Amino acid sequence: MSLGDLPRIRLGTLPTPLRPAPRLSAELGVEVWLKRDDLTGLGLGGNKVRGLEFLLADAVRRGCDTLVTGGGPGSNWAMLAALAARTRGLDTVLVCYGDPVPPVGNMALAAVAGAEIRFTADPDRASVDRGVAAVADELRAAGRVPYPMGRGGATAVGALGYLTAARELAVQLADAGCVPAGTWLATGSCGTHAGLAAGVHWQRLGPVTGVTVSRPVAECVERVDRLSREVAALAGTPAPDGPPVVVGGHVGPGYGRRSAEGEAAAALVARTEGVFLDPVFAAKAMAGLVAAARAGAVAGPVVFLVTGGAPTLFTTV
Ligand SMILES: Cc1ncc(COP(=O)(O)O)c(C=O)c1O
Incomplete structure (x- = not known):
């Protein structure tokens, strides 16, 4: 079965916007683009x-x-x-x-x-x-x-969502004349990271870096590696090579709780780009990107996946 034959029910308003983030880029000294999957359209949107x-x-x-x-x-x-x-x-x-x-x-x-x-x-x-x-x-x-x-x-079927999102992203990047050095996102149950890793390999985009918000790095690496191979096999796309890249150290006081550096990173994005990042996932992933940029450890252009989670803006402590 080819990718086009796999059953799919359209729920989202796709493609979501891909936008340059010039004021955030100037702050970080790294060119950043925001892929707005907080705007997928079902309910209050989000990667899921x-x-x-x-x-x-x-x-x-x-x-x-x-x-x-x-x-x-x-x-x-x-x-x-x-x-x-x-x-x-x-x-x-x-x-x-x-x-x-x-x-x-x-x-x-x-x-x-x-x-x-x-x-x-x-x-x-x-x-x-x-x-x-x-x-x-x-x-x-x-x-x-x-x-x-x-x-x-977080299954191979679920990861098809981000394998196909990589194709959407590749078209948008080509239209914008942007050749990304990599994509960053929050890694939780690992399905989003795995699908995107398989998808960017298929589309020949730069590697994916996930910032874990809950599981230990080694567990994420194992899960992303396994799931990305499974979803590529299901879709009939090339099997990803090389171990997944997962960054630790940004969970803060725990999964589902705000971290000081996540809040600072979210405030930076809101004040430079007018975009809210949720405190549980994207804020902590952005904290990882900010730390890497300030350490001179990341080259641009970077695509940052804004994954939604709007309801938790109001409920997370
Ligand atoms: C807003 C948001 N961002 C990121 C993630 C992480 O995605 P995954 O669980 O596929 O790693 C989730 C997971 O629920 C989420 O709700």
Whole structure:
């Protein structure tokens, strides 16, 4: 099956803009371009919309009636999955780690979309994976047809979203006459990084640098490497070579919590370019890019992927 034959349901408003960031570039001494995937259009936008186009299509093709997934109570992914499901009349059950919390931000939006939200009563994030499997079993026993998806939608099918985004980016860069030295982004569950790594290899763009916001660097390298090979095989594109590049040291006080350097980086981008970066992902990735630029360790032009997460601007502490 070729890439064009893979089932896809259009959810996003694509292509998203690619814009030069001249005032940020002047501050950093490195030419930076912003790829505005905060503007993908479903709900309040964000990177997860791209992967959901392929995951939802796979669910529909398999005759599934319920998406089952989860994450933290503030998960952008979980909310967007619930919203995407509704565009094809599917239900959603979301499993959150920890104890029940009042629905604010993404959980409140998921509830508006009609998602059923459950909590694992276990603070371990991996408890979501066990919970998703248990809910899927429960639904099957009740005669339903669930489509279980791991945290972040980090599978080969989900990574197709960013493999195809690389093609979109390549066209935009060519039109702008820009030959990038590399692309930077936040790395969480690793599906976005993996898809983009496979895609830029296919499109012969510069390498991808991910700044981890949660997992240890070695775990990200292993996951991105595996997923990028899997998605390239699925799409029939060349297998990426070389180990993925993942930068650590920018998680701050913890996943899902604001960091001082992330806040400073987000303020810099808002004040120079009029663009908000979310505190959980893009702010910390930008902190990594700022640190590398100030250390003279990065050459431009650099594309920075603005990945969305608008609801967490108001709820993250
Ligand atoms: C706003 C935002 N940026 C970046 C990411 C990281 O993407 P991934 O989990 O595919 O590594 C996420 C993941 O949920 C996200 O919500």
